[in-house]
Amino acid sequence: MDATTPAVAGGFEPRITAFVCNWCTYTGADLAGTSRLQMASNVRIIRLPCTGRIDPMFITKAFERGADGIIVSGCHPADCHYNAGNYHARRRFAIFRELMDFLGVDTGRITFSWVSASEGGKWRDVVNDAVTRVRALGPFTDYRKLVVDPVATATGVVPPEHVGKEVPA
């Protein structure tokens, strides 16, 4: 088997990137594993020390790189390992989500949740719900079409899929 080929035989399988904090959600996801809770395999976790570390640019970057959905998850309010990082994250994402909505990105693609270290079951539900929701929304191609192809920029040749689309100068 070629291990690098994504399994897409059964139709559209969304690619979801999760940005989680090390102390609550990452540990909660570990607990889901230790408890052998079966869940959709579409999510790829990127571990950060705290949700406060998550720059909204990470999310746009992940969309740019082909993610169809995003999960951001950390400690519950008042439980942040770093006292207040999750509050900063919460404020940042309240605004960021508005911006995405304004730009025409379906906010259903962005999941923000609190999953504590003891909530393996909740993590499974967050993952499965996000996958179901994003699967229904379909592939997220809009953003990728806006991305300037480095080859095109270098050669002056616009790739066929970009013809007629809005491409930033």
Next chain:
Amino acid sequence: MARIGVFVCHCGENIGRTVDCHGVAEACKDVPGVVHSVDYKYMCSDPGQQMVKNAIAEKGLTGVVVAACSPHMHEKTFRRATAGAGLNPFLCEMANVREHCSWIHEDREKATVKAVDITKTIIEKVKRNVPLNTIRIPVTRRALVIGGGIAGIQAALDIADGGREVILVEKGPSIGGHMSQLSETFPTLDCSQCILTPRMVEVYQHPRIKLYAYSEVESVEGYIGNFKVTVRRKARSVDEDKCNGCGACTQVCPNKKIPSEFDCGLGKRTAIYVPFPQAVPNLPTVDRNKCLLFMNRAKGRPDTCKKCADACAKGAIDFDQQDRLVTEDVGAIVVATGYQLYTIGKDQPKDNLKGYGEYGYGTIPDVIDGLQFERLASASGPTSGKILRPSDGKEPKRIVFLQCIGSRDPQKGMEYCSKICCMYVAKHTMLYHHKVHDGQATVFYMDIRAAGKGYEEFSRRAIEEEGAQYIRGRVSRMWREGDVIKILGFDTLEGEPIEMDADMVVLATAMRPQPGIDALAQKLSVSYDQHGFINEAHPKLRPVETNTAGIFVAGACQAPRDIPDAVAMASATASKVLGLFANEMLEREPTVACVNEANCAGCFHCERVCAYGAVEHKDIKDRAGNVVRVIAYVNPGVCQGCGTCQATCPSKSVELQGFTDEQIWGEIQALGV
């Protein structure tokens, strides 16, 4: 150019069963920069670690990726191995293909694809890792113990005996906790106070223990090795230095009808009181909510009663005493705040608990809980050890014990088992049998969980030798007819309903953490579960550490515990604390923020979001010594490495080592189509 080595672990069958580990190793060979990619049955084993070391030496690796379990599990192991081969340990990272992949997926093909993705993200990260050096910070070698029950006492004594200073903070007027309320303890039936009070006195007299009773932790700042704790010493209205504990004040207090907390409401106390005769410290406390003088003051009336002050020959009563805040520097904190019993009679909307109104607790006076029975059975209790009904003082001839009230009941109570009830109910039946020879004890139980040394033998003894009648089943309703309690239940072994009369009923109610544990946990920034029990760092391998370095947990504030468990945990925390204090300097992970001085514009957004006050101002001077710019500086000793500053910095001039933008973007890049 990076030279990355990839090591894919089968973890026996744990990963190999659902992930094609060899396929993962092969797929990673094609990633630019990977010069070595292998799989092995157990990477964490000695030969597995040796493979890593050999590859570093032979292939000249600049980075190591171990695709195995969670970094929380074995990151340290492999970083140690990496360092052992002469490579900076922070150039080694784990790709979690067990907890986050093989254990949660059944489809081998999908799991393998995911495992490759996970490993590739970490490869991209490691390519961007830079060598980091461990930070060394000084340690204040004094400990704070919160809670003066048996767990706190044991922890304090062990740490103090180990040669370090301890500050013991107890919320109540005396240390001793719930153990001081118990009559006799299972499975040996030795007197609780007889074994506890000498330890209490030892705490009081220990040259290295500073006891703050009737005090609470107000705030906690700092980090491992360097905590600054503010303790609120609540006003006792008694001068500790003058009082000699004669007790004359308590004898003259006119307000003598206050339900005693120590006797669980079965006995009475005065407004100025010592909770129990063996209290440590042996100092009276004025209950300002019940004292006539303070009640009058609250209503704006002049002071009337000063009988206690008049009776005190030492002039120790001080009605104008105020709460005092004291600050202590400590290097480690032990949380040992213990438990409370589930107050089952009441609807508790705050905790989303409905209570068990059908048992009439709080309305039928002869329905009591386990701790109240302890007070009845205790020689120092309100009945001097006689088992007498609270309603009419008669000796109950038929006593019924109900187990699992509020425990193991996800519908109305707690889903967990409170662990100690099976044993103490067996003990209660024995104590009852020893004191009321012609009485009959009946127990309604769900299962008998008597796991512990001598425990099963003890509960068998209650049934076989001491005549307790055990009925497997539940009670659905209890009501009072005359002075008899009518019990309606169901025997699940016979499959028949049961109606029974009792003179007294004892409910073995669930153990819950102390109220206010959530507020304390937030001050300490330790996590707690949905019930309020403090989370341990690892359920098996780090049972007495919390997720916050330097803060440890002992006893029933972590989960329901009996005395031997609580003591064992307390001693374990003491050994952890003493281990932490073994060196003057503490080594810390260098995952802290670092400012790029050339780019920092000095806006100090980072300072405003830093929860630790780690960001300082640094002057940049010209050759003449004039300050030309003020920029941010992160104190690496204070920084905890959350990275909030980096996400906030408009010019990206502050970077969290180990989680830089470069590294994260590399990871995101690897996930691309």
